[in-house]
Amino acid sequence: MPELTAASLMEHHQAASVLAGLLEGNGRFIAGEPRYKRDITAARQHAPGQKPGAVVFTCIDSRVTAESVFDCDFGQLLVVRTAGHVPDRAAVGSLEFAAAEMGVGLVVVLGHERCGAVAAALNAVQDDTHDPRTDYLVEQLWQPASQALSESTDAEAAASQAMRLQVRRTVADLGRRSSLDGVLVVGAVYDLDTGAVSLVDEP
Ligand SMILES: [Zn+2]
Incomplete structure (x- = not known):
């Protein structure tokens, strides 16, 4: 697994500065001071083209709206969503497309x-339940x-x-x-309650 070390941040200088920008946006979101008003005027302004700097690959959960969480304007963020951010073919293909075609x-x-x-x-793991409608996702997770479950107490x-x-x-x-x-x-x-985004592996 690639570690988010100082060395990898140096290597990915531009991506690291985009990441810092997203975390700053999250700070504005938490503070209740969003910079962008995502209304029709902003939508029209950005309609001619896009220059996204990052992809957020997240869950389908209705409470996790990436553009709000990172306080991004139209055209700044690509968002890929699958339940539990399972990286299956179409999701990975979307990330590959973002990297190859949009840089x-x-x-x-x-x-x-x-x-x-x-x-x-x-x-499903605990109760050995079986619901064919959720089989695929449960298998992936x-x-x-x-x-x-084997490592946690509650x-x-x-x-x-x-x-x-x-x-x-x-x-x-x-x-x-x-x-x-x-x-x-x-x-x-x-964090659904505070609105804060924290890196899983701190640099
Ligand atoms: Zn979820």
């Missing part, structure tokens, strides 16, 4: 607390769910740990792909 050098894998997809996997800790493991797994999966060579991939967690 995006930063992917932020953003997990969040109280993730429903992770909870479904935890329930089985490993972090079962590892977290349900809340297991849920948080499973989500963090899934963020790291997703980062590692993307980091192994030569199609994403030169792209800085970092893991982060969004």
